[in-house]
Amino acid sequence: MNRLHHHSTALFNRRPLSAAIAWVFLSMAGASLAVADTMPEATATPDPSAVTKAKPSAKKAATKGDNSVFELGNMVVTAAPTGKLQSRDILSSVDIMNADKIANQNVLTSFDLLHRMPGVQITQFNQGTTTGKFSFRGFNGEGNINGVKLLIDGIPSNTNDGNMPFIDGLFPLDIESIEVVRGTNDPRYGLHAIGGNANMFTTEGGNYAKARVSYGSFDTHDIQSGLGYETNGFTQNYSVSYRATNGYRDHASSDKNAFSGKWFYTPESEKFKVGLIARWSEADAKEPGYLTSAQAKADPTQSMAHNASDGGTRDVGQLSGHLDVNLAENLFWSTKSYANVFNDQRWVRFSAGESQQERLSNEIQYGATTSLTYRPTIAWLDDFSLETGFDIQEQDNKSRRYRTLTRVRTSQTRDQDYNFYVYGGYLQAMIKPFKWLKLTPGFRADQVGGDLTNKLNNKSYVVNDYGTIWQPKVGAVITPIDGYSLYGNWGRTFQVAVGAGTFKTNPNPVDVAPSINDGWEVGVKLAPVDWLEGRVAYWCQTATNESSRVLNSAGNDSTLIGATERQGVDVQVKVSPVDPVSVWAAFSLQEAIVTQPKNKNPALVGTQIFNTPNYLFSGGIDYQITPDIKSSLWTTGQGSYFTDEANSKGKYGEYALLNFDLGYQVNKMIDVQFQAKNLAGTYWEYVWYNTTVGQTMHSPGDGRAFYGAINVKFDL
Known part of the structure; x- marks a missing residue:
């Protein structure tokens, strides 16, 4: 593989402030470890916020209380809740999808x-390493405005x-x-959290060895493996995976591998937990x-001759340190430090x-x-907690672009080095x-x-002097009767421009x-009986001075x-009328419009923001046929969208896909799975408007596909 040279510059050589803060964090960590290890154990009492160890267990999501959480799948409990506030x-509108709805998917x-x-x-861009992204609350995934803060194991993970x-x-x-928080009232995150945040949590703890081998359409094959070992308070978790495919379309082959390791230690006193994650x-x-539209309709699997040398490589890496400390019975401290690396090289001809x-x-x-x-514990309150936090995120970035002829450089069009930080x-x-x-x-402030530095003109x-960005928040839930909230x-x-637009x-x-x-939201969550749960919400979000990245x-x-x-x-419902059957559905109506164009063009007032569909939906029926055989028939889709600023080039992108999953538990350690995606063979596509050539550009999605997999898991 053609690999980029990695940066060799020391991390803190350009920002004395960052170095100072990092040193303070390290000093605090050392001091806290010392305090935690010497804290007298005679005074210790059971604490619901303690860092505790427990064997994993699965249970149905208990979200009937005074919250606004909607959950898919069974929750695996590996430890008591920590003292830190959670999603x-x-x-x-908080949505959580658990491992039993994740591990068996072919993606x-x-x-x-x-x-x-x-x-x-x-x-779904479906273009090599640039595969696509997710978004919500009326923000699209084009890359012009990315309105979702992504975290992986609590670590900021947006570029x-x-x-x-x-x-x-x-x-x-x-x-x-996977936890998704939609809305504007989560104070924990600032940068990129315009419409909310999403946090992906990976496996921690346990004694197991597991693997998944799958093969399917388009010569798609992958091998996923995981190993967990836990003893005397020390946990180790490893994951090694590989995936390759020829792709639905011509000239669409790809391969990807990934490795991760997690090492955590909790002493017998359970007063702190310290760990390292590498990925x-x-x-x-x-x-x-x-x-073009005509080409896509004539043969959606084709690739044109001018794309014969398009493609690229991508490396991503993350290293993070984690420390949780029970400073006292009712005082909990959590800190994380991290370094992320992103190297991307792409040749593309639109x-x-x-x-x-x-x-x-x-x-x-x-x-x-x-x-x-x-x-x-406050006598005159039923419950109370107070959390304060601080974060700093810094980036050293290089962005270069060249005109090329079959990957041979002919001229340079961009050469930028920039440092960006937010605290x-x-x-x-x-x-x-x-x-x-x-x-x-x-309350939050950033x-x-x-x-x-533009190295083309030195x-x-x-x-830009954005000043201090103040962000007040407030939320409330009333539960007059258990099951009705x-x-x-x-x-x-807030949003600031990205790339050179920040300067x-x-x-x-x-x-x-x-x-x-x-933004504001009102909603009702209903769980009147164990077999029925629903949530309905209306939301609205207004923005001033919105910035859009110029992609090309x-x-x-x-x-x-x-x-x-x-x-x-947003409307969501889960129904389990009888034990073997569960029905779930979600439907979202949304609108994103320009209310006051920056150029004061009256023709743009009320126009829809491009590539934002007016509705989204998903739903399915899960049926446990026998104790060993389970099935799921589910659908997902969206409405059409305009592709241009003036809403004059037509609407595209509407689709509804039908999928089917079937699983058989052979024995305690082995299960086999079959999945049919796009079962009806529906034509669907991603479409954008290319202003350079004045036409829509089309990327067809995968046709009907079938996959089989074998999962093996041993408890050690």
């Missing part, structure tokens, strides 16, 4: 697992532009759960390219009328997050004055900094204000859209 404590990239998640839009390539390091067998993935792929480009992206990210949670803090309270009322006031630029929230998030590069520079997003710009620029409004209705 379940955020009174917004090219793990973002595709979110097809089952309510209100989530999946954008500078908000994209999500670090998902490449995850295979389904290693994912324990690395490499991918190599050809790109089939985009087709149409026959354009030149091929070579795109090089190199990012080194590093940072730390810390939080302190206080859970006192912020938050305060979150959970106040429960009565058993039937819970309040979650919160600041942004950095500098950019000029340097400073970041009414919740509401309001919050503010003052214009000849007469003026500071650009951040985009301020104000040599200057790595952004442009201002103006004021926007997004709103929608």
Whole structure:
């Protein structure tokens, strides 16, 4: 594989502030370990926030209480809850998908697992290593505006532009759960969390050896493996996986491998837990390219001659340190530090009328997050907790582009080095004055900094002075009767431009204000009986000064859209009328419009933001045929969308796909699975409008496909 040279610059040689903060964190960690190890054990009492160890067990999701959580699958309990506030404590639309709905899926990239998640839009580029991404709350997955903060095991995992390539390091067998928080009232995260956040958690703890081998359509084959070993408070978890395919279309072959290791230690006193996580993935792929509408209809599997040398390679890596400490019976401290590496090399030619480009992206990210949670017992309150946190995220980025002819460089169009950092803090309270009322006031503030050097003209630029970005939040849930909860929230998030758009590069520079997003939501969650659960919510989010990345710009620029409004209705339901049968469904109506264009063009007032469908849906029937045989028939889809700013080039992208899963438990250790995807052979596609050549570009999705798999798991 053609591999990029890795950065060799020391992580902290450009930001003394970052180095100082990192040193403080390390010092605090050392001090806390010392305190925890010498804390007198005679005074220790059982604490629900303690770092405890327990054997894994599966149970049905118990989400009937005073929250707004909607859960798919069975939750695996491996330890008691920590003292840190969780996504379940955020009174917004929180959705959790557990391992039993994840591990048996055949997906090219793990973002595709979110097809089952309510209100989530999946954008499928199907172009080599640039496979696609997920989004929600009226934000599309185009890359112009990325409105979702991604975390993997609590570590920030977006690239500078908000994209999500670090998902490449995850295979389904290693994912324990996926948590999605939609809305603006979660104060824990700032950058990229415009419409909410998603956290993917991988397996930790246990004694097991497991593997999955699968083969299917388009010569798709993968091997996934995992190993866990736990003894005397020390846990080790390893995952090694490989996947390759020839692809549905011509010139679409790809292969990817990934490795991860997790090492954690909890002493007998269970007063702290310390650990390290390492993850690395490499991918190599050809790109089939985009087709015109006529070409896609004539033969959706073809690849045109001008795409014959398109493709690329991608490396992603993550290294993180984790420390959780019970400082006292009701005081809990958690901290994480991390370094991420992203190297991407891509050759792409969007149409026959354009030149091929070579795109090089190199990012080194590093940072730390810390939080302190206080859970006192207050006589006149039913429950109370207070959490404060701080995080810093920094990036050293290089972005280069060349015009090429069959991968031979002919000229350079971009050569940028830029440093970007953001730091912020938050305060979150959970106040429960009565058993039937819970309040979650919160607050967050962020600041942004950095500098950019354009090496083509040897000029340097400073970041826009965004000032301190204040973000108040509040949420409430009322549970007058057990099983009936009414919740509401309001919050503010922010957006700043990405790439060179963050900096003052214009000849007469003026500071650009951040985009301020104000959002609110009201909803009701119903669980009147054990076999029925539902949630209905209405939400609205308005933004000022919204920024959109110019995707094919040599200057790595952004442009201002103006004021926007997004709103929608989400409906979700789960029904289990009899023990072997479970029915689930989710439907989201959404609208994203421009309310005040930046250029004051009256023709754009009320136009829909492109590539944002008006509805999303998913649903299915799970049937346990016998104790050893289970089946699932499920569907997912979306409405059509406009592809251009003026909404004048037609609507595309509507689809509904039908899938079928069948599993047979041979014995305690072995099960076999069969999956049919796009069972009806529906034609579906991703479409965007190419302003350079003035036409829509089409990328057909996979046709009917079949997969078989064998899973083996041994308890050690």
